[in-house]
Amino acid sequence: MQVSVENIGTLERKLTVKFPAERFETQVTARIAEMGRTVRLKGFRPGKVPTTVIKQRFGAQVRGEVLSDLIGSTLREAVEQEKLQPIANPSINTTGQPENGEIAYTATFEVMPEFPAIDVSGLEINRPVAEVTDADIDKMLETLRQQRRxxxxxxxxxxxxxxxxxxxxxxxxxxxxxxxxxxxxxxxxxxxxxxxxxxxxxxxxxxxxxxxxxxxxxxxxxxxxxxxxxxxxxxxxxxxxxxxLPEIDSEFARLFGIEDGDLEVFRKEVRANLERELKAALMARLKSEVAEKLANTHGELDVPKLMVQSEAQNMAAGNVPRGQQPPPQLIEAAMPIAHKRVIAGLLMGEIARKQSLVIDRKRIAEQLAAIASTYEEPEKVIELYNGDPQLMSGLQNRVMEDQVAEWVAEHAKTTQQDLSFDDVMRPANA
CATH class of the missing domain: 3.10.50.40 (Chitinase A; domain 3)
Structure with missing residues (x-):
């Protein structure tokens, strides 16, 4: 197998791979022989279908499958050999036809950037802190009354x-x-x-x-x-x-799942919910602050265009009705912010790698429990996450981002910012 790499952009690579045509033909022959033992065709006994018939009926399909498999396996070998890190599935171009005894293809893709040394000691971070007060609980109870009016x-x-x-x-x-x-x-x-x-x-x-x-x-x-x-x-x-408006009494408490109507228990439940929401909001603000400062400090970092485009697409999709494709101008408008988000995300991932941060399993369980608690059947939500690798991976990524944000705050010039519950929960653009 012959491999060559061409830099066609800052992060774009064009990989040319050639492998012997004989290797391809050998695998095609073996695959057709295997089909001869298993395929069932009308008019032929099992295992007795002539090779010529199999080639005629399935030859093009087999050659396509073998070529696809060989490109996949040789590409993995080539990427490992050249120590490349593609960020997504490459774009493959090939005729699939032998030439001078070889079959060649090109794979074009973007790679991860080379990261600079990330020194967070000079970053000035504002870390918001707040707590739930009795007045916040009273205000929430009044909101619940309004909702039940x-x-x-x-x-x-x-x-x-x-x-x-x-x-x-x-x-x-x-x-x-x-x-x-x-x-x-x-x-x-x-x-x-x-x-x-x-x-x-x-x-x-x-x-x-x-x-x-x-x-x-x-x-x-x-x-x-x-x-x-x-x-x-x-x-x-x-x-x-x-x-x-309903009175805040035992009957009112029962509406929210407090079976014995105990108002003190009800207030404790309300406090626990508010504290859970506050904790999540405080972490979201800290992550946003850390991401912003990292992106501003390393704004010159080259990042894969595909990642920026994907992030802009996701941002734009959040501003149109579900199921609709966002218009190109909306995606284009999101590109600058998407670019900063990708920089921040990559830098946070690099910090996690460099500092050998290990994901906190206790945090995973806590966040999963917090998510599940907002549903009527929390045990089913937990079961769903545990059975879905994609959902669990997303949760793990969020937890790791939390840990990175806290690590940065611990090693940067961090100033505590005292806020009220309402200040924290108010949208950032309010």
């Missing part, structure tokens, strides 16, 4: 927090919505489901009220014919309902 119809003017059902039509120039009749809708006033001008129009209204008013629709309104325009809107109030 009911509404009772009232004969008074609407106020913030009330549910209002109404019918409406909007006229902007020659455009009318709906084209005929009225559209029915409903919303809790002040909830943010409607834009403020519409909320304000529905305040202090009673059932059976009918009225017209001018409303300026926001630029991002879902109806493009009304977005950014002022329209005459006709309303009819169908009904007004006021919220009724």
């Amino acid at each position: 009911s509404f009772d119809e009232v004969e008074r003017a609407s106020a913030e927090g009330d549910f209002v059902m109404f019918e409406y039509s909007a006229q902007a120039g020659d455009y009318r919505f709906p084209a005929e009749g009225m559209e029915r809708a409903g919303s809790v006033l002040g909830s943010g489901n409607l834009f403020k001008a519409l909320d304000d129009a529905l305040l202090t209204r009673m059932a059976d009220d009918s009225f017209d008013t001018e409303i300026a629709f926001p630029d991002d309104f879902r109806n493009e014919e009304l977005a950014g325009k002022t329209a005459k809107v006709s309303f009819k109030i169908i009904k007004v309902q006021e919220p009724k």
Whole structure:
């Protein structure tokens, strides 16, 4: 077998491999002989199918399979021989035809970059810390009350927090919505489901009220014919309902799985859930901080284009409905951030390798338990992960990233940042 390597880019390699055509023909002959002993064809007894018939019926298929197998095995040998690290399956190009007694093919792929020495001692890391307080638990209980609220119809003017059902039509120039009749809708006033001008129009209204008013629709309104325009809107109030909040008592606790209704047990459960969420959010912030600082410090690192493209594709896919392909412009817009993410991910992997970090099995079990606890049948989720190598691999990678982030924080110039529970849980872009 002859092997040669050509650098066709910073990280792109073109591997040319040649192997004896005789090796190929020998394996084809052996495969056809094997089929002669096992294949069943109408009109022939088992094991008695003539070789010429097998070649005629299956020859092209066998030659294709043998060529594919030989390319796979010789490629593995060649990559190992040349000490290369392809990041994905190579692109193979071959005629498959012998020439001068040899069959040749080329394999084009990207390899892992050569990493610089990674010194984290100069990195300035802000590490957020926070704890769950009694006030946070009270706030969560109030949120749970709001989620379990009911509404009772009232004969008074609407106020913030009330549910209002109404019918409406909007006229902007020659455009009318709906084209005929009225559209029915409903919303809790002040909830943010409607834009403020519409909320304000529905305040202090009673059932059976009918009225017209001018409303300026926001630029991002879902109806493009009304977005950014002022329209005459006709309303009819169908009904007004006021919220009724449940008491936080034993019956309320039972709604959340506390069988004996013990409120102290209920509060402990709420605290445990909040602490689990807080721990995950704190780690996510630390990982983001470490990744950002690593990527900024080593922004010149060459990384495989395929990895950046794949990351940008995944990022863009998160911004379109599930099952739809993101448009090219959305993928292109994600490329700069994807590039930084790939740099950070590769550097964190290199730190784990250089520092010989061993994955913490206890953390794996804890994270898996945390994931499973959010489902109705946690034991089935744990069983699913344990039986799916891909899911388990993803979990292990996340845990290793946690460990790397903590290692960097321990060896960098790290400043503790005291935050409240709400500060931590608030989205980073809020």
